[in-house]
Amino acid sequence: MNYKRLILGISIITVMCIQSIPVFATVSTEQKKPTILVAYQSANGKANSDTLLLEAIFAGISDQVQLSSVQQVTIETIKNIDVVVFVGEDRGNLPTDFLKAINNFKGHLIVFGKNAEQLPRFEKWQFFGTQSLRTLDGEPLSKLINIEYVKPPKGSEVLVEGANLNTKYPVIVKAGKTSFIAKSNFISDDNYILSRELFSLLDLQEPAKHLAYIRLEDISPISDPKLVKETGEYLAEKGIPFYMALIPVYVNSETGEQVQLKDSKKLVKVLQHLQSLGGMVIAHGYTHTYRHTETGEGFEFWDSINNQKISSISASDEPIKMKKRSDFSVEKAYQQYLGSIDEIEKKYIEDKMEHSIEKLTELKLYPISFEAPHYAMSSTGYDIIAKQFTSMFGQIQLSDDTWKRMAVPLMISKPSLLSGMTLYPETIGFIDPSSPDPLKDMEEQINKVQQVPGSVIGGFYHPYLGMEYLPEMVSLIEGVPNLEWLDLRKTKQIVQSENIMIHQEKNGDLNVVSHIKWTDKVKQRMEENPFEMVLWTLAIIVALFVIAFFIYVVSLRTKLRKRLFEERNLNG
Structure with a gap:
């Protein structure tokens, strides 16, 4: 009887070992x-x-x-x-x-x-x-x-x-x-x-799941707080981690007038509320415009008019028309010329994104990733952004000569072009209300992308559309087998500027350190609105003169009273 039990025990152990072999092999394959x-x-x-x-x-x-x-x-x-x-x-x-x-x-x-x-x-x-x-x-x-x-x-x-x-x-x-x-x-x-x-x-095992995300796009100071709240809360109620691509400053292309996000108090409260519900902030440029184009339409980090990299810092400065290699007799001179343009581009992008990170952080809106306006940016731009962000969303520009050479890998990756940044690819586009059937367009794109094992189902939605298409878009995405929503709160992300350090930890903790001084705020305000600062300066000077005059009058009256009092005493 004991002998039979021993044989039975050995048989069970043998079967378990045999069954476990493919499991271990699978784990090993996934890890290698x-x-x-x-x-x-x-x-x-x-x-x-x-x-x-x-x-x-x-x-x-x-x-x-x-x-x-x-x-x-x-x-x-x-x-x-x-x-x-x-x-x-x-x-x-x-x-x-x-x-x-x-x-x-x-x-x-x-x-x-x-x-x-x-x-x-x-x-x-x-x-x-x-x-x-x-x-x-x-x-x-x-x-x-x-x-x-x-x-x-x-x-x-x-x-x-x-x-x-x-x-x-x-x-x-x-x-x-x-x-x-x-x-x-x-x-x-x-x-x-x-x-x-x-x-x-490559004889590799195919990934079993597709990661997916939805980005609420182009949220600027003039966005409707009600529509932003409506779309964000819908995603939160569905348990979907979502992303908010924020533009801190809106620029009117006709007047040049700037509207700051902090001036849109209702919108700021909505964004803070959505952030508390799990919405994650993406820094979508600073003004989403270059020179005199309108916010949301301009390319900001690429000169779309001349189809070249950024070559002027101030909107009042005319861009430098880029020369070609054929304009130089020797390679060294050409490289020196490119270096001088790179310095302009570097300062322009650094300053813009420093302001973007700091403006958002001041409003308790903490960016944990980056998105280039219209995805357009040179390789020099990627080098600069990589010093401020560890990841970005969207597609990648593959040429320094034209923004039209743009594409996207279908899986999360760290292309060498991005200087160490992780790319979360946008693969299914967006709901375009001008299309005869925007939902059908998106469905076709999703069907193409999901044929690739491990591909990301990533797209964006403009909150100004309200709820007209959002439920159907979510339904299309959730129809993909083995889908998992991408949640950057479970990843390590670092965003930094000269005065700000934001650490998103894998356990969900978000640590923010700010060293912004009031003098930095004044300096930035002067750069953004010099005319307004001139008016404030004049107002302060006038106020100081008024205060000085008031002090002088009070002092004079005090002295006069004192003298009269002394004369009365003398005249007894």
């Missing part, structure tokens, strides 16, 4: 993040916008991603790398050291675009030059795109293909630990296709 090197080849030695986006996409897979030119890659530099991603931006001969390093590399190799035929792993692949596609992944394209036409060896797996008329062409191919992607530009909708296939390419 590959180290990834994105190596690019370009004519000028700099990563272009396509490469920067690819690096950002891979940064959503792993927080251990490096970006490097092929000129810097050696056997030594990749000895601890799990995945090498090579981006062939331009045709050309690959460096010998890079070829040796790849020849010795045993991990995953993923090649985008040109020059794959030079790599030893592609000896059995056949390359036939450029080919145009009319469809991709079964969907028609709005315009033809070019790919590198390749015939992979037998046994390869074609994950995605395109077609031109009746001929099909492989676009994403996997052969063991070697993969080839026939193009390097993924700024358009094919971003979804690439992001979807990354887990297969």
Whole structure:
């Protein structure tokens, strides 16, 4: 009898151990993040916008991603790398050291675009030059795109293909630990296709959940407190962590008049109330305008009129029309010129965001993240913002030459372009009341995004719309399987200015330290409204003269009385 019990006990333990093996394997797989090197080849030695986006996409897979030119890659530099991603931006001969390093590399190799035929792993692949596609992944394209036409060896797996008329062409191919992607530009909708296939390419387990967020957008001093309260309270009652993108100062483009958030007392009380309900503040610029454009319409950190980086500080100063490399005979002179523009841009952005952080904090509204107006900002701007914020919301501008090269990785990431900041991507857009069917537009976008494992369902809503579309928007988002609302109160965030330090801790604690002096407030007020300060100065001077005159009259009368009293005593 005891013998049978012993056998039964051993059997139960054995079954439990066998059942636990996949669980441990799953945990291990989730915890193991590959180290990834994105190596690019370009004519000028700099990563272009396509490469920067690819690096950002891979940064959503792993927080251990490096970006490097092929000129810097050696056997030594990749000895601890799990995945090498090579981006062939331009045709050309690959460096010998890079070829040796790849020849010795045993991990995953993923090649985008040109020059794959030079790599030893592609000896059995056949390359036939450029080919145009009319469809991709079964969907028609709005315009033809070019790919590198390749015939992979037998046994390869074609994950995605395109077609031109009746001929099909492989676009994403996997052969063991070697993969080839026939193009390097993924700024358009094919971003979804690439992001979807990354887990297969790298033999990684797909994430089980989608994080989501809703941002109440463009809340400025002229926003309707009732509508802001209505939309915020609805989200709070639904138990949804929500975000409020605040603009501390409204500027009238016609008169130049400024309206401070502190002057909108009802709105401030509403925002403080919503913050107490779990609403989180995002610093959405300072005025959301550059020079003479209207708040909410202007780009603030990008000159949209000249389509260039910021080159003037004061609204009264004319922007400097940016020169090009061809305007300079030597590279050194061009770099010095760019440096001088960078200094202007640096001061402009630093001052703006210092004011934004401090204005909000004075009102007990504590920003824990950043959002660039219209998402437009140069790489220099990102460097500056990274010293003030540890995260940002929105999309990323991939070029210093135009704001129109803008895209977004679909997962939370730390792209190298953002200098260490975490990006919480906006992926589903916003409710556009000018559209014939704005809810259908959003539904279609959500359906596209949710096909990518681990993608963020992030969008925004303008409170001026009231409750007209908000419940339906929430319903569409909550219809995504395995959804979890993003709550930055459960993450570590740091926001700092010269006089302010805000620490959001993972346990929900929010610590704020302020060193703002009254002299700083006066100085800032003078910078914002010099004419008003002149009037106040004149008023103070006049008041001082009146006080001095009053003291003089009182003193004179006192002396006169004293003299009369003395004369009476003498005359006895």
